[in-house]
Amino acid sequence: MNDVAAAAGVALKTVSRVVNSEPGVNAVTASRVQAAIERLGYRRNDSARILRRGRTASIGLVIEDVADAFHSSLIRAVEDAALHHGCLLFTGSSREDAARERDLVLAFCARRVDGLIIVPAGSDHGYLAPEFEAGIKAVFADRPPGAGCEADTVLCDNAGGARTGTAHLIAHGHRRIAFLGGSPRIFTAAERLRGYRQALAAAGLPYDEGLVVMGAPDPPRVGADLTRLLTAPDPPTALLAGNGRTTVEILRALASLTGSSDAGAAGGLALVGFDDFELADLLGVTVVAQDPARLGRTAADLLFMRLSGDEEPTSRIELATRLVPRGSGERPPLSLRDRTAS
Template sequence: MVRKPATLKDVAALANVSRATAARALNSYGYVGGETALKVQAAAEQLGYRSNRLAQALRNGQLPIVGCILGDIQNPFFARIAHDIEVIARERGHNLVIGSSEEVLQLEISLLGSLQSLSIRGFIVAPTSADDNGHLQQLVSNNVPLVLIDRVAEGVDCDSVVVDNEGGARKAVEYLITMGHRRIGLLQDDMRIFTSRERRSGYRAALSANGISLDDRMIAVSQSTVEHAVDATIRLFSQKAPPTALFTVDSLMTQGALLAFRSMGISIPHDVSLIGFDDFNLATFTDPQITVVSQPVSEIGRVAARLLFERLSGQDAPPQKIRFETKLVVRGSVSRHSAG
């Protein structure tokens, strides 16, 4: 005959205390005298009692789960962020549910709605759109803890963790200009994404500050995947007067550009110079190694998770807007260009 699992009532009876006292002793809330607590714990151990923390959390509306909706989870940048958030969540006794919006607004909205229906306590989101964000504003209005990561959203007043995208892009393009380049290509993704807007703004600012006119023929728009970046790069460099240098706005596009150059027989840095935004493992395994704008990816997820758990613990301070600096890491993929 299978023995029924011990219940809280059984523990209370064996310890000769009320169920409420047994519950307080086993779940560490409220006050229970030391001797009584020891009696309850001994009874629980004798009976093999295991509390159902999930059921308790559901009853209290405090399910120990937080949600995280990022862009393409296959992107190494987002994968590292998800890992770091999960580490912090685990340290705080929470589980993490991760969703990938694939940079599709309606999918982001759908994922957020589904997670909200599970009574998840708070969210970390990399918003797909800088403008269409009523669903995020609604979270803030309902006092649901929300941290925006990598990107901000217009009109959403909450904690955020981003980097200086515009400044990083400007440093990269200005470096190319100091190396003699004036036909500088830009490989970017959808302009509704905050990071794309900021990095293009830095690109334009660097050109303008150095008296170089913006030329739309030097700009290619691609989805942020290696495959799409290959096609966009080939289109850009099949022109009669292609760029002499290329700036890509993320690591997947940088990898796509590298594959495109190889297929076209274009040599780096002899035929074209290359700088990518965001460092990645293969950047130091290529020959030459790739010059990049590096962002502190090891800090971004951890800081966002810390902000979220501060809100979950009841902190009621004004929203924190954290912006990390970037660093231009010069390697071997840029050469000096001589006009003529």
């Protein structure tokens, strides 16, 4: 800045006023200072300026998988909110590993981010207590915090969405409905299983453990589980997929089994997926849609509210899902003879 002042022939305070868009500098002088800034390539040291205010103007976001479409939409929403508030966003993926989540969170804290948005992989967040005492603010998204932590939380209505999807299949005549969900230790998967069971109970249908498969959505496992379900003596007539990646793997497995890319073509199966995904509309897949962008915006709004000094009791917000019928979830059940013929 001293060099700029010397080149423009003005006082250091004048350069500071121009750089910080403060009043009190006439247009001719301001133009001369701007010309010197451009000629010398001067850049304002925002880090030093912000640190003098006791903030770093940065936040950290820890998600499960940056490649996943759900988390990509969430990231973009949080990034937009951060830019709106003049903040930088640091992002990392836990890959569903509690230790990796903890390492990422503490790495962000060591760099003195002002706040955190966490999609948790672990079930114990007591390690955050010293960070909270140091002034770090945190909001949990998609899943609640584990033991030892109280913080603002934004969720989707997982149980309600699964209940709606299952009830939709029941309303179309299905009584044997299989549920293929994520690992039962994951909050969202457990909640969706709970919603599935609630819909069965409300319709007076029995819960059959043989129709429930829980685990990671890897292709070999999904294909083997689907084959086992479809070749059982009393196979399901409909499927509820517990997440978007499982829905996609079901479609691939069905295509392999039947040679058709038609959603649910194997034996006339009806299919409802939890989570929308790219090309689901073209494939005619009925889904229970979440709104990851809204989830990200809401979490970011809560975080910046805390950073502005709000000290209200912590809140837990649950966002609604919506059923999007596209054809695959509206197929009526076929008789065993029809299923064999198809």
